[in-house]
Amino acid sequence: MQDSRSNHFELFNLPTQFAIDLNTLDQHYKELQSEVHPDRFAAAPASERLRSMQLATEANEAYRVLKNPTARARYLLHINGVDTQEESNTAMPAEFLMLQMEWREAIEEASAERDITALETLLRKTQLETKSLQQDLHAHLDENNQLMQAAEAMRKLSFIDKVRGDIQQAIAKLED
Amino acid sequence: MALLQIAEPGMSAAPHQHKLAVGIDLGTTNSLVATVRSGMSTVLHDEHGHALLPSVVHYQTGGMVEVGYQAQAQQSEDPQNTIISAKRFMGRGVKDIPDLSHMPYRFIDAPGMVQIETRAGVKSPVEISSEILKVLKNRAEKALGGELIGAVITVPAYFDDAQRQATKDAAKLAGLTVLRLLNEPTAAAVAYGLDNGSEGVYVIYDLGGGTFDISILRLSKGVFEVLATNGDSALGGDDFDQRIFCWVLEQARPAPLNAVDTRLLLTKAREAKEWLTDHAEAQITSVLSSGEVVNVTLTGNKFAELTQHLVAKTITPTRKAMRDADLALEDIKGVVMVGGATRMPQIRLAVAEYFKQEPLTNLDPDKVVALGAAIQANVLAGNRSDDDLLLLDVIPLSLGLETMGGLVEKIIPRNSTLPVARAQDFTTFKDGQTAISIHVVQGERELVSDCRSLARFELRGIPPMAAGAARIRVTFQVDADGLLSVSAREQTSGVETSIVVKPSYGLSEDEIFNMLQASFSSAEADKKTRALGEARVDAERLLEAISAALEKDGDTLLTADERAAIERQMQALRSLAQGNDSHAIHKATEDLNHGTETFAARRMDASISKSFAGKNLNTLEI
Numbered sequence: 081m082q083d084s085r086s087n088h089f090e091l092f093n094l095p096t097q098f099a100i101d102l103n104t105l106d107q108h109y110k111e112l113q114s115e116v117h118p119d120r121f122a123a124a125p126a127s128e129r130l131r132s133m134q135l136a137t138e139a140n141e142a143y144r145v146l147k148n149p150t151a152r153a154r155y156l157l158h159i160n161g162v163d164t165q166e167e168s169n170t171a172m173p174a175e176f177l178m179l180q181m182e183w184r185e186a187i188e189e190a191s192a193e194r195d196i197t198a199l200e201t202l203l204r205k206t207q208l209e210t211k212s213l214q215q216d217l218h219a220h221l222d223e224n225n226q227l228m229q230a231a232e233a234m235r236k237l238s239f240i241d242k243v244r245g246d247i248q249q250a251i252a253k254l255e256d
Numbered sequence: 257m258a259l260l261q262i263a264e265p266g267m268s269a270a271p272h273q274h275k276l277a278v279g280i281d282l283g284t285t286n287s288l289v290a291t292v293r294s295g296m297s298t299v300l301h302d303e304h305g306h307a308l309l310p311s312v313v314h315y316q317t318g319g320m321v322e323v324g325y326q327a328q329a330q331q332s333e334d335p336q337n338t339i340i341s342a343k344r345f346m347g348r349g350v351k352d353i354p355d356l357s358h359m360p361y362r363f364i365d366a367p368g369m370v371q372i373e374t375r376a377g378v379k380s381p382v383e384i385s386s387e388i389l390k391v392l393k394n395r396a397e398k399a400l401g402g403e404l405i406g407a408v409i410t411v412p413a414y415f416d417d418a419q420r421q422a423t424k425d426a427a428k429l430a431g432l433t434v435l436r437l438l439n440e441p442t443a444a445a446v447a448y449g450l451d452n453g454s455e456g457v458y459v460i461y462d463l464g465g466g467t468f469d470i471s472i473l474r475l476s477k478g479v480f481e482v483l484a485t486n487g488d489s490a491l492g493g494d495d496f497d498q499r500i501f502c503w504v505l506e507q508a509r510p511a512p513l514n515a516v517d518t519r520l521l522l523t524k525a526r527e528a529k530e531w532l533t534d535h536a537e538a539q540i541t542s543v544l545s546s547g548e549v550v551n552v553t554l555t556g557n558k559f560a561e562l563t564q565h566l567v568a569k570t571i572t573p574t575r576k577a578m579r580d581a582d583l584a585l586e587d588i589k590g591v592v593m594v595g596g597a598t599r600m601p602q603i604r605l606a607v608a609e610y611f612k613q614e615p616l617t618n619l620d621p622d623k624v625v626a627l628g629a630a631i632q633a634n635v636l637a638g639n640r641s642d643d644d645l646l647l648l649d650v651i652p653l654s655l656g657l658e659t660m661g662g663l664v665e666k667i668i669p670r671n672s673t674l675p676v677a678r679a680q681d682f683t684t685f686k687d688g689q690t691a692i693s694i695h696v697v698q699g700e701r702e703l704v705s706d707c708r709s710l711a712r713f714e715l716r717g718i719p720p721m722a723a724g725a726a727r728i729r730v731t732f733q734v735d736a737d738g739l740l741s742v743s744a745r746e747q748t749s750g751v752e753t754s755i756v757v758k759p760s761y762g763l764s765e766d767e768i769f770n771m772l773q774a775s776f777s778s779a780e781a782d783k784k785t786r787a788l789g790e791a792r793v794d795a796e797r798l799l800e801a802i803s804a805a806l807e808k809d810g811d812t813l814l815t816a817d818e819r820a821a822i823e824r825q826m827q828a829l830r831s832l833a834q835g836n837d838s839h840a841i842h843k844a845t846e847d848l849n850h851g852t853e854t855f856a857a858r859r860m861d862a863s864i865s866k867s868f869a870g871k872n873l874n875t876l877e878i
Contacts (some may be wrong), residue, residue, distance in 0.1 A: 101750055110479050114646050117735040122435045123275075125801050126849040127856035133735055135860060142447060143674070178357035218560070245871045252579060 087159055088142035098148060098156055100223040149210075150241050153217050153234045162227045164234055176236060179209075183243050191250045199251050212254050213237045234250045265841040267475060277435060277637035278396045279408045279443070279629025280384060284343040284492055285465030285596065287311050289392040290630035292639070297447065300399045308622060309395075311465075311819050313387045314338040314375035322389045335360035335519040337374045340492055342388075342814035344466045345381035346426075347418030354490060355498060357850070360515035369422065371670065379440050382426045382672045387741055389430035406433035408633040412467035413439035414487030414652045416575075416698045417740050424737065431712050435636040437737040441471035442482060442649055443628030444594040448619060449475045450631065451643075456589035457483070459577075461615065462625075464595040466492035472581045472588075481648045484580035484671045487540060492531070493597035494866050499562045500525035500554060504540055508550040512838065517544045532556050533599045560602040568604045574610060580671050584781065590748060591615040596622050649674050652736055658695035658704045660685065674738060679731040681747075688720040692728060696742055715744045717751045784838070791841040797834045798845055799826055802852055804857060812860045825851045 089096040090138040114120075117137035121128050145151045157164050159229035172180075183202065190198035213233050278291045278300075286308040290299045306325065314327035315337045322330065331338040339361065345353065347870040350365040362373040371378050389409075396404060409432075411423050418436055427434045441460035448454065448801045454475050462469040468488040473480055501522050505513075513521065520542055528538035544550065560567075576618060578585075593615045598604065607615045635645050650671045656664040657680070668678045684692065693714050699707030718726055727747035734740050745752040802822070810819050829844040 110481075110646065112481075112864065116860065117646060118650075119436065119632075119636055119647065125798050125852070125856070126846075127853040130853060131857040131860050133675050133733075133865070134857075136504060136736070137677045137733070140673045140676055174421050232348065248579070252576070255575060 088155060090148070091142050093128070094146070096156070096159070098153060099218050100148075100152070102147070105146055109139060112139050113176065117125065123242075149214050150234065150237045151232065153221065153237065156221055157231055157234060160227055162231055164231050165237070166235055166238055169235065172236065172239070180239065180243070187243075187247055187250055191254070194254055196251055196254050199247055199254070202252075203247050206240055206247065210237065210240055210244070213221055213240070243244065258471065266348070275405045275637040275639055276400045276402050277408070277630075277633040278392075278395075278404060278638070279410070279438075279631070279633045280389065280392055280427075281410050281443075281626035281627050281629060282388065282426075283311055283344065283625075284341050284494065285311055285621065286389050287392060288626035289396050290623070290626040290694070292630050293394065293400075293633035297630045298665040299623050299626055300396055304396055309388065309391060309782065310340075311343065311388050312338060312340045313384050313662050315374040315379070316366075316512055317375060319376060319377070321387050323387050330568075332516060332519045332523060335515045336362060337376075338519075339372060339384050341378070342381045342384040344490065344494070345372075346385065347422040348381075356496065358501075358518065360518055368418070382422050382429060385423070385426035385772045386429035389427055389432060393430055393432055396874075402569065404432070405637055406633070407547070408438050408443075408629045410438050410443050410629045411473050411738075412462075412464070413441050413469040413482075413485040413490055413649075414489045415738075416465065416489070416653055416708050417738070418708060419489065421737050424739070434744070435633055437739075438629055438632055438647075439469070439471065439482070439485070439649055439738075440467075440625045441469045441485070441594065442473070442480060442647055443626075443632065444592060444624045444644070445471070445473050445475065445480055445628065446631050446647065447624045447628035448616075449473075449480060449593050451619075454590070457581075457583065457587050459574075459588055459591045459611070460488075460594055461570070461574070461591055461598065462572055462594040463597040464492050464601060464722060465597065466490070466494050466614075468492060468573065470569050470570070470577045471818070472583065474575050478647065479646045480632055482650045482673075483583070484577040485650055485652050486580070488569060491569055493526075493595075493600075495566055496529050496563050496600065497522055499566065500528055500540075500559065503554070503558075503562055504552055506552060507552045510544055510548050511546060512548060514545060517546075521546070521550070528554055529559070531601070531643050532559050534599065545713070553763040556601065563600075563602060563770070569608060571610055585612055588613070588655070592619070593617050594621050594624055606810060613800075635804075642835040647664060649736075649738070651676065651738055653708075655696065655698050655699045655732055655734070655740060656733075657682075657695060657730060662704045664697055664702055664704055664707055668734060670735075675733070675735050677731060677733040679729050681726045682730060683722055683724045684718065684721065684726045684728075689722075689723070689724050689726070690718050690720055691716040692718070692744075694730060694742070694744055696732075708826055710740065711742070713742070713744075715751065717749075718746045719749045719751075721748075723859065730850060788836060788838040788841075790835050791838040791845070795829055795841050795845045799829060799833075802826060802848070805852075805855065809855075809859050809862070813862060814855060815841075818855070822848075822852055822855065823828050830860075 085242045087096060092105055094100050096103060113136060116132055116139060118129060118132045118136055121132040145155050154164055186202050213236055217230055220226040220233060281288045288299055288307060290297055290307065293677045301307050309324045310328045312324065312327040312331060314322040314334065316322060316329045327338055331340060347369055350356065350363060350367060350370050353370065356363065362736055364371040364373055364378060369380060371380050393404065409423060409425065411420055415554050424434050424437060432505055441462045444460050444462060445458060457472065457474050460473065467489050468491040471485040471487065472473050472483045474483055480721055503526065504521060524542050525542050528540050532536040540552050540554060542550045588611060591611050591613065606761050632647065634640055650673055651668060652670060654666045654670045655668040656666040659665045665680065667680050668676055691714055693712060695712045696710045697704055697707040698710055701848060728744055729747055730742065730744045732740060732742055743752065825848045829848050832841050832844050
């Protein structure tokens, strides 16, 4: 699909940077959808309905990417021409890998003991780590233009997102 | 319930300019039609003053079809030809339907969707549903005194692509223009939210006759944003009847029942369920066709015990939706109860217990969906010019493709906001492979065999390459109705194929057209006149719209050549519309539509640029 704006940030009239105001994003997203959503064109000619669907789809995709910090960082690196190498580059600092292993073991242990509280504590720990990586991304991307460091922080964040997903799944399993 | 008052400042006072559009709740047990009149959403009644139309279709001897109360009256007498709860069979195969053996119908296992043999021939659930829609269409046109420009038809939020497509086909078959398929809980939220001026996060708990939906919505300034939805498209009030029915059999132990007795006892079971809403116990008494007498007493407590697992089956999806929305219980401002089955005390109790708050039951659970659908129909028809109402709905179930080993690769995750498109690249696994088979599935499970198969198609003509060298990009597009189309393209050679996903039973446009034509009992000439009339109206509408667009933006957005090309197409259509060839008019209309796509795109892009230009950039924080 052809983008009508040069990037997702500009679509919502936001500065192209990692730190964005989520309320403004939300508000501009809804304003844009109010104009382009297929419901506005239900009685319009087919050509306009088609364009409306494309624009509304684009707005939804841009919103999804910008709303999520990991996806936003990935996208920002991507438009800066940086390959984030999430599939190919799995080299991580040893201490980060250790932390990962600790968490994985903790998930297994808590699941085996059916300990939801332990899983929730773990979730909070990952949240703290996530916050701190997001601060790093803000510094790397918006202040110091350190794209390679940003890519590494982004890969870490993506790792942690997966762990968080697994913890949530483990909690869900115990709850059902 | 309080009536819904909607200001329509932009609405024309001239009644003939008000476009007639309705909302239809096509329910498992009952169906309704509503419309917005003088700014108020109201349910339309039949000539006897009934708002509800029982979703029952009776095929009579002599070829006549009865729908509603008359048909319902026949269900015990003529169960095999009286179809109730046809909605449960929409887009479903024999293997998908539980309790098949308890039903008095002669099922035929057709590919994709089950069919039922009646004295009027083999009927698909789509045809049966269209009979109900026809009656509602007639009711509306009589009440409103004119032809409808279109209808919003509601579907359970948890309906998959096959069930949605079947519903849309049924509407087309009934001669209705579908403005939008709208999710039932979203429709209820519109009616509830506008009526109560609510803001915040609300849960809609919708237990109908045959389907269960849970939707979590954020309401703010006329925007209804669905955060998550879940449900069970084979769970509803009918199942509670079924439990009572089985219990009665265990208690009374009558001789094996025939179809008539089965229907009779199921009816008694339903009556007992309704009675127990306000009473502590219900007496179930019947004389079977053998003369045998059934007489048992069911207490409310026993009923709650019998149906405990059914109630629990609604709480599991509720939990999942809460998790998907990433919300805590204290974030929920209210829980709105929708659907007749939410009158059962054990349901209200379970919901109150889970959410730790009393559910909102101050609206008529039978009507609220139709009322909300009518409001949306009014918006879509263009009768409301203040654009403060916007519905952002989601896809209920993930869409994916079959990959090696019968595994599913998810392309669009559930709860993605519609419309949505996503692409994924695949490659060949053998040297010289020239075709790939694409199998589209819907569901959350990892194995293809556990998901619903939506469509299979092939991309052929891939130039022979080494295994893994081809780059095949498969794109899923889901529109605002929740309906999917898929296209695939081999990137290096440009070989392309695309389909609108039609489940294997799916009716093609031509088949629907033919069935429609066949249903007009008029002479061949009449059919042609009608088709010609419709083609001309379509052509005129389009010509008008494009003339207006050209006048406004033709000079700024088109080159002289582009404009000339569009005008040539318009001229061609105008002269064809003078003639009598409906097919040619139709084709030229399509061509003009296609020919103006770029123009439409530029106009819409320009209008967005205008509204977003000049706004201040905000200073931002993490």
